[in-house]
Amino acid sequence: MKPYLTIDHLIYLLLAFIITTFSSYTMLSMTGGLQRTRPGRLFWLTGAAAVFALGVWSMHFVGMLAYDYVMTVGALTVLPLIVTTISALFALSFLLRGGHPASILRQLTASSILTAGVLLLHLMGLLTHRLGHFRVDPIYISVGALCFLSATVAALHLHAKYGGKFRPLCSLLLACGTLALHVLSLAGTTVSRTMSPPDYRLDDYVMLMGLLLALAAIVIFAFSIIAWVADRRYGLINERYRLIVENSIDTIAVISGSNWEFINRSGRRMFEIQNESEMVGRSVYEFLYSGHHERMSAYLRPTLRRSGKERRRGESPPIELDWVTVKGRLISTEVILSESTFVGKPIVVVIIRDISERKKNEELLINSEKLYVAGQLAAGIAHEIRNPLTSLKGFLQLMASGRSSSAGYFDIMKSELSRIETIVSELLMLSKPQVYEMDFADVRVMMLDTVLLLESQAALYGIEIKADYGDNPLWIYGVDSQVKQVFINVLKNAIEVMQDGGEIGIGLRREDGEAVISVIDRGPGIDEEQLAKMGQPFYTTKDKGTGLGLMVSYKIVDNHKGRIRVSSELGIGTTFEIRLPCRSHNARSSFREPEAPASAG
Structure with missing residues (x-):
């Protein structure tokens, strides 16, 4: 006979729906941060799978009550829970493997695995409760499975794309899909034995079943608290890093391959763009001065070649690169590149500091130093040459006056002129450019x-x-x-x-x-x-x-x-x-050790 459903029994289905919604929300909360590098990843995946399976398992019990099925509780009762936990763990692991957000194909595959696990829980539940002879209508089962699959794909897609913003809606979709699968599966099941409400209240297993449901609710609630605390903690950490990155005076950006993956507020201001979307996804070389393309390529190429354990850790020494803003303005920068990984793929974290003003100041300082040195040199030259010139002028005046003989002055004047010539010759040694044969x-x-x-x-x-x-x-x-x-x-x-x-x-x-x-x-x-x-x-x-x-x-x-x-x-x-x-040279040297002077005899 087919089970019947009365208005009084809808309260059981409502309870089952709440339990599943609660467990779905907990599962999504626990896996929502796993695209980041979170410690204890396997623990969080296993916990999320167990909570979801526990919610579906509890719905199965409560749904059976709604249809007045005779249930027995034994050692095999927890077998469907274990099988569903394993299938959920496998589905979540496959979903969160590789990049984030997950591709449509991975979302569809993970949803199919979850559908198979929930459907298997229902069928194994019918077997473990020893309902006697029962027959399952494949049409009802197929429609229920299709409903659950569609709801799961939609929920996972929304959660992968928008994260925690649509988490409540995703939880409701999962709960609706689970409830539809369970109700349609039970509606399509004909059993040889049910129990009336008086028999149900007298059943010896009711107390044990209630205890199991209470334990399931406590476990789900405990995991919900853990997930909430962990999400809040990691949310605060992420917010702290976001504030540090966004309020940094230097440009902080992420390069994946050769494309921009992220750029902070200072970077947007430096490149004179309004929105991050104007740069994200575009090639780094579109904004890099053409003369520095090869230099940047030399730094990015090792990152593209290496992955996993082969990838080098740490920062590279600062390099100077010139960039071109979207308005065509050339800016000089100092760049630090650091290799890292994000969701399993290699990236380069870039810190860019605009040094255009510093370069201008350095040029002004160098020019100022040059003028200072030139002034000092000119003052020294003037001082060194003025003394002999003063002597020469004095001797010429004496010679012109005819008051004394000029015969003794020529040697002195020649010495002073030689001094001036020496100074000029040594100054010429400092001038450049000079061409010499080396x-x-x-x-x-x-x-x-x-x-x-x-x-x-x-x-x-x-x-x-x-x-x-x-x-x-x-x-x-x-x-x-x-x-x-x-x-x-x-x-x-x-x-x-x-x-x-x-x-x-x-x-x-x-x-x-x-x-x-x-x-x-x-x-x-x-x-x-x-x-x-x-x-x-x-x-x-x-x-x-x-x-x-x-x-x-x-x-x-x-x-x-x-x-x-x-x-x-x-x-x-x-x-x-x-x-x-020193240089290497094969020629024979002309050096001859000088002979020691002979001692007097």
Whole structure:
């Protein structure tokens, strides 16, 4: 016989509908945040599947009461619950696998799996309650399954597209689909045994069944509280990050592949757009200055090649890139790129800082520094040249007056003119561009030539030059005459500061791929304040020095990709260390170790 349904029994169906709505809402709440990287993902999926299955299982019990079926409660009663939980877990796992939102195909597949699980719960329930002989109408079952499938697809699609905004509606759709499947399945089922209300109240299993339903309601309620607390917690965290990102003064954006995935408020303002949709989905290269496309591609290409564990973590060093706004304005930026993942796919998080104003200020500062240096240089030149010019002017006036013989003035005037010529020549060394013919040269040969040139001058001061040239050639690539000029300047300074004679030590060696030339004097030494000013134009501690010799030396060494280090101790002496890059060269060096002078017999 077919079961009958009275108005009194509608309260059971209403109760079943409320239970299912409540469990559906809890399931959607627990899975709503799983597109993000949430700790304990499997726990949340299992809990969501169990809550939904528990709601449907409870509806089955209450629906059976509405139709006055005889029910028995035993060990097999929970079997449909377990099977439905497994099917729901499988459906949710498939739905949330890969990107978010889920594709229509995955939504349809997950809905089909849920439909099969709920339908299986109904059929297994009929078997476990031992209803005797029963017959199921396939048309009713098919229509019920179609109703549930349609409602589930609609609910999952709305939830995937709009999230929590339409969660109550999605829960009602799931509950309506579940109720339709259950009612139509029971309406299409003919059983040989039912029970009247008096028999129902006397059934020994009623108390146990009520206890099970109460436990199911408690479990659903507990999971609802957990889901609400977790959603609120993660909602606050997301809101906190959203506020940080949206209120950042720097542009924060996400690149997926080579397209913009997200851009914050500062980025929209920087690129002069009104809505995020004007950039999201479009290629990064549409906004990047054409000259920097290859550079950006080099940073994005490794991300596209790698995935999962092979992907590199961490930030890249800041790079400078130029962008073009939608209005065609060019902006200079400093960019930091950091690789990460979002819903299982690699992305690049980009922080962009507009440095256009900073670049302008730097240019102004550089120009200001140039003007300051030029002013200092001009003042020094004027001072150094004005003194000999004043002398020349005075001598010319004396010669013009005829009051004294001009014979003794010519040597002095010639000396002053030579001084002016020296200053001009050293200044020309600093000018650019200069074209020189560079070639391979052995530093030992250049230093030997310099020592031979200055040995007689050193002897006049009672100074002995001792040089250790080493055993192997020290090849450099440069201008022979310029490097010799550096050696001459340094050695002359060492000779001139050692007024009481002594010894100058010279050492040549190879160290860390560099030719190291050390010149050590035993002069009075230089204090820290003077050391700090070494190499500045027209700064000198000598009475007749111009201060340009060391400045020229620093410039020459810098042009040869080398560097000069000076260390000194007062009362002990000073060490000049010149470092030049060594090169590999197969030619034979012309260096010949000088013979030691013969001792007097």
